[in-house]
Amino acid sequence: MKRLPFEKPLSELLDKIDQLKALAQSEGIDLSAEIAKIEERATMVRQDLYANLTPIDVVQIARHPNRPDALSLAMMITDEWTELHGDRQFGDDPSIIGGVGRLGDHRVVIIGHQKGHDTKENLHRNFGMPHPEGYRKAMRLMMLANQFQMPIITFIDTPGAYPGLTAEERGQAEAIARNLKVMAGLEVPILSVVIGEGGSGGALGIGLSNRLFMMQYAVYSVISPEGCASILFRDAKKADVAAKALRITASDIMSMGICHGILPEPLGGAHHDWQAVATTIQSQLIDTLRHYEGWTPEQWVTERWQHFRKLGPFIENGEPANMPSFC
Amino acid sequence: MSIVDWFAKKEKSNAQHAQSAKLNIPGDVWIKCPACSAILFQKDLEANHKVCGECQHHFRLSPAERIATMTDAGSFVSHDDAVGPIDFLSFKDTESYQLRIQKAQSKSQAKDAVLTGVATIQGVSVNVAVMDFGFMGGSMGSVVGEKITRTIERAIQNGHPVLIFSSSGGARMQEGIMGLMQMAKTSAALQQLATHRIPYVSVMCDPTTGGTSASFATLGDINLAEPGALISFAGPRVIEQTIRQKLPKGAQRAEFLLQHGMLDKVVHRKELPATIAKLLRLLTPPSLGTPLGTPPSQRSGS
Numbered sequence: 001m002k003r004l005p006f007e008k009p010l011s012e013l014l015d016k017i018d019q020l021k022a023l024a025q026s027e028g029i030d031l032s033a034e035i036a037k038i039e040e041r042a043t044m045v046r047q048d049l050y051a052n053l054t055p056i057d058v059v060q061i062a063r064h065p066n067r068p069d070a071l072s073l074a075m076m077i078t079d080e081w082t083e084l085h086g087d088r089q090f091g092d093d094p095s096i097i098g099g100v101g102r103l104g105d106h107r108v109v110i111i112g113h114q115k116g117h118d119t120k121e122n123l124h125r126n127f128g129m130p131h132p133e134g135y136r137k138a139m140r141l142m143m144l145a146n147q148f149q150m151p152i153i154t155f156i157d158t159p160g161a162y163p164g165l166t167a168e169e170r171g172q173a174e175a176i177a178r179n180l181k182v183m184a185g186l187e188v189p190i191l192s193v194v195i196g197e198g199g200s201g202g203a204l205g206i207g208l209s210n211r212l213f214m215m216q217y218a219v220y221s222v223i224s225p226e227g228c229a230s231i232l233f234r235d236a237k238k239a240d241v242a243a244k245a246l247r248i249t250a251s252d253i254m255s256m257g258i259c260h261g262i263l264p265e266p267l268g269g270a271h272h273d274w275q276a277v278a279t280t281i282q283s284q285l286i287d288t289l290r291h292y293e294g295w296t297p298e299q300w301v302t303e304r305w306q307h308f309r310k311l312g313p314f315i316e317n318g319e320p321a322n323m324p325s326f327c
Numbered sequence: 328m329s330i331v332d333w334f335a336k337k338e339k340s341n342a343q344h345a346q347s348a349k350l351n352i353p354g355d356v357w358i359k360c361p362a363c364s365a366i367l368f369q370k371d372l373e374a375n376h377k378v379c380g381e382c383q384h385h386f387r388l389s390p391a392e393r394i395a396t397m398t399d400a401g402s403f404v405s406h407d408d409a410v411g412p413i414d415f416l417s418f419k420d421t422e423s424y425q426l427r428i429q430k431a432q433s434k435s436q437a438k439d440a441v442l443t444g445v446a447t448i449q450g451v452s453v454n455v456a457v458m459d460f461g462f463m464g465g466s467m468g469s470v471v472g473e474k475i476t477r478t479i480e481r482a483i484q485n486g487h488p489v490l491i492f493s494s495s496g497g498a499r500m501q502e503g504i505m506g507l508m509q510m511a512k513t514s515a516a517l518q519q520l521a522t523h524r525i526p527y528v529s530v531m532c533d534p535t536t537g538g539t540s541a542s543f544a545t546l547g548d549i550n551l552a553e554p555g556a557l558i559s560f561a562g563p564r565v566i567e568q569t570i571r572q573k574l575p576k577g578a579q580r581a582e583f584l585l586q587h588g589m590l591d592k593v594v595h596r597k598e599l600p601a602t603i604a605k606l607l608r609l610l611t612p613p614s615l616g617t618p619l620g621t622p623p624s625q626r627s628g629s
Contacts (some may be wrong), residue, residue, distance in 0.1 A: 161541075163561030163569050168579055171589050172560035173540035181546055185522070200507060201498075201541045201560070208511050222498050222507040222538075230568075232420035232500060245418055246503045253504055265503035279460060298550040308515045309476070312469030313415045322469070327415050 001271065006057040010049060013042040030095040040084055046268055048273070053217075055243035059225060061217040062196045066271035070112025070155035070280070071196065072095045076278035077285070078103050078110065083145075086137060090170065093134030095126045095162070096142040096206070100150070109145035111206055112155030115196070129162040130202065132175035139179050146186045146321050151289055154206040156194040159224065160203030175185065176205040183208040184304055187297030191288055192282055193263070194218040194250075196268075210303050211288055212258060214250035215277070218266040221248040252316045255323040330510035345363055360384050362555070363521050373610065376596045385484075385553045385596055388557060390457040393492055393625045397600050398446035406445065407477050411438035412470045415529040416503050426502040430482025431462045439470035440495070443478045445487070449604035452487040453480050460534070464532035465495030467590050468502040482525050488607050489520065489527040493544040496562075497537020509540035526610040528603055531558050531581070531590075549606055550590050551599070558589075 003011045017038050024031040053061075061067075068076075075081045078101030086092040098111040115131065116122035126142040138154075145152045161172055183190060183206075190209035198207070198220030214220065223231075225243035230236040253259040265281050294301070313322045320327075358367045362384035372379070376396050377386040388396065394403045418424040425543040427435050432438060440462035456467045457476045475491065482489045499508035519525060529547025531540070534557035541560055552558060566572055577583055581593045594602050 001426045074413045109515055161560065163566050163572055164572055165415045165566070165578060168559055168561070168566075169587050171545075171587065173536075173558075174545040174589060176512060176541040176560070177510075177543070177545045180522075180542060184511075184515035184518035201510060201538055204507055204510060205541075208515065216454060220504055222502075222504055223500055228420075228500055229567075234421060242420075245416070245420070246500070247416055248504070256504060258504060305515055305519065308508065308512045311512055312472045312502075312505055313413050314469050314473050316407075318411050323413075324415055 002064065003061045004057070004090075006053070006060065007046075007049060010042060011046050013038055013045060029309065041315040043267075044174055048093045049270075054240065055219075055246075055249055056240040057226060058217050058249050059197075059219055059239075059243055061271075062215075062219045062270040064269060064271045065117050067157075067196050068270055068274040069116075069117070070110075070114050071153060072274065073195065073278055073281060074099060074101065074110040074112065074153075076274070078108070080099035081110075084141060086305060087133045087140055089136055093126075093131050093137055094124055095130040095158070096134035096137050097129055098137060100144075103151075103153070104289070106151050106286075106289050109141050109150050110153045110155070111141055112195075113158035113203075113206070113317045115157055120125050126162060128158045128197075129160060130158065130205075131162050131167045132170040132172050135161075135172075136222035139175075139182055142179075142183065142186060142190075143265050145188055149206045150186055151188055151292070152186070152209075153285060154190065154192045156192055156198050156203045156207050156218075156220075157196035158199045159197055161205065164316065166262070176201050179205050179209050184308075185301060187293045187300060189289065189295070189300050190304070191285055193285075194220050194259075198248075199224060208304065208308070210292075210300055210307070211260045213261045213263055213281075213284060214253060214259045214268060215263050216250055217269050218250055219243075219248040220250075220253050221246050241257045255326045256311075299326065301305075329353075334585075348561050368534070368560065377404050378596050383554065384563040385555055385606045387460055387494065389461060390459045393457045393532075394442070394446065394511070396507060396596065397603075399450065402448075403455070404444050406443055406481065407474050408438065410470050410473055412468055413501075413503075414501070416499040416501070418503070420501075427463060427501065430522070435459060435462050437462065439474070440485070441471045441474050443474045445481070445485075448490070448600050448607075451604045452485075453490040453603075453607065454482040454487055455490045455492075457492045457498075458539070460494040460496075460532075465493075465539070466497060466499035466506070466508050467495055467542075468499035468510050469509060470506060471495075471499075472512045475495065475509075475513045476516045476555065477519050479513070482520060482527075483523050485544075486523075486525065488525055488611065490526070490530070490603060490607075491543060491547075492530045492532055492538065493535040493539055494532040495539035495544075496566070497539055497541075497575075510538045513543040514546060516541060524612055528606060530594075530599065530603070532556055534558070534562075536560070536562050545589070548610065551592050551594050551602070552590050553582065553596055553599070554581060554582040554593055558584050 081101035083099040097114045113128045115128035116125045192207045192209040194210045194214040225239040228242040231240040250262045270277045361380040363382035363383040414424040440459045443456040528549045531552040584590045
């Protein structure tokens with residue numbers, strides 16, 4: 001499994017464990033006591049590293065190639081999962097997946113950005129960067145949910161909407177904007193989980209929801225730290241400084257009142273235990289849907305409107321309004 | 328975000344200023360058209376609504392110039408001027424956000440990148456918002472989001488249409504995720520507006536990109552644009568940097584969007600007021616302000 005740059009101290013120990021294991025096997029000697037000792041030490045080092053993560057470390061975890069993807073999570077948390085395809089207008093964008101299934105007692109529509117785990121998959125999925133037809137596919141599935149009164153779950157995991165000529169020609173900006181407007185008026189609950197990378201408008205395009213949860217090591221940002229560094233800091237190497245300044249971690253987003261809950265990840269990140277992640281997400285979503293039982297369609301629309309209406313701090317006649325909790 | 332382009336242009340224009348200072352050309356008498364290089368007399372240009380008489384290039388307008396050009400003289404009343412930005416993240420890149428705000432405010436004499444209020448346009452009452460590209464690239468932070476939202480809410484109250492002139496590089500990075508959330512806030516407000524059957528005309532001016540184009544600017548019931556305006560999700564430089572794709576000439580200009588079905592009409596600045604007024608008269612239902620689904624017997628108005 002890919003080791004992240006900040007895991008260097010851990011990496012040496014893991015190499016050592018691999019070497020000892022190989023040696024034990026080839027020479028037929030018992031090194032289990034030594035291996036156990038180093039493994040114990042590795043766990044301590046890992047705990048220490050993960051207790052002191054910087055925002056750019058979290059970005060690396062959020063982008064780990066083995067992180068659980070939207071489609072796998074959808075299959076793991078539902079029964080009778082059936083993937084559905086196409087925007088009914090132009091095509092079927094593999095960067096956005098969607099389908100129907102049962103989550104606990106609820107019939108649900110699930111939509112998500114889809115990244116790959118290796119180069120071949122990523123080329124197919126366009127690295128999780130949707131074209132307009134991806135957003136229109138999402139909208140078509142959300143209309144389906146609205147028609148048949150099914151709650152909508154969205155999994156957010158994208159570097160951003162695809163920035164290229166083909167996307168521009170087919171109206172990338174309009175596709176995202178339209179989703180925002182339509183989502184605001186849907187008469188079903190919408191729950192979103194940022195499972196990895198929440199990249200700007202491309203993330204928000206399926207994220208105007210009643211409740212937004214973030215995985216512990218997920219990030220959500222107006223621009224990538226690298227993009228911000230090269231534009232504002234005039235130095236692409238200052239991504240770490242930009243990541244800190246932008247306040248993109250789950251706890252930052254929560255302190256600004258945008259995220260409603262942080263879902264804990266296994267030690268070392270979600271990529272170490274997909275099943276544990278799926279279980280956490282599943283129980284949070286089922287709990288939340290239970291909370292909404294008995295609500296009327298108007299209540300969901302009103303709750304969404306009231307939530308977004310109060311986002312955005314400003315000063316008026318010397319009085320600050322909508323300030324985040326850390327100020 | 329395509330605010331990159333704004334920074335690039337700023338650097339270029341600084342260089343140009345330095346050059347004209349050297350040649351000792353008074354910059355406020357003669358203006359060189361950036362499109363056709365014609366040398367234009369400043370007063371002629373202003374009399375022509377800042378459109379080049381040679382090639383019809385549309386220069387950018389300040390909010391005050393836009394109001395003067397588009398609305399009936401003396402009809403504009405501004406609202407929410409007291410809403411100002413706050414550096415709640417204590418954001419600092421090469422310069423602090425606090426300082427950037429101060430500089431932009433003293434340059435523009437306004438608190439942020441949008442002017443909002445009510446006016447009439449050839450006799451038609453409108454709730455109007457005009458974005459100011461001169462204020463930090465017209466970037467949408469919390470103040471822009473709040474004032475646009477209030478403009479839409481005012482329309483729901485007074486029943487008059489919404490008219491927004493966009494000119495913006497996108498979301499304001501210095502406000503982090505809150506810049507992004509303004510896309511959601513303004514779009515959700517437009518959803519509310521739609522249930523009241525109040526028309527919204529969006530006029531995209533040069534440039535309308537990033538988070539602004541991906542929210543309220545492209546959500547008009549009617550989407551208009553000025554000739555030659557750059558309108559895109561990702562700006563040309565972002566596209567070139569991210570995916571190393573060189574765009575064909577004219578891509579992302581208003582005419583390109585019209586061709587691809589993204590705009591209703593590209594309208595010359597001189598004809599904009601008449602076009603807007605005509606469309607608003609045509610679109611406004613006789614029972615304006617009545618929510619969707621209200622039976623005819625309960626509708627108010629003539």
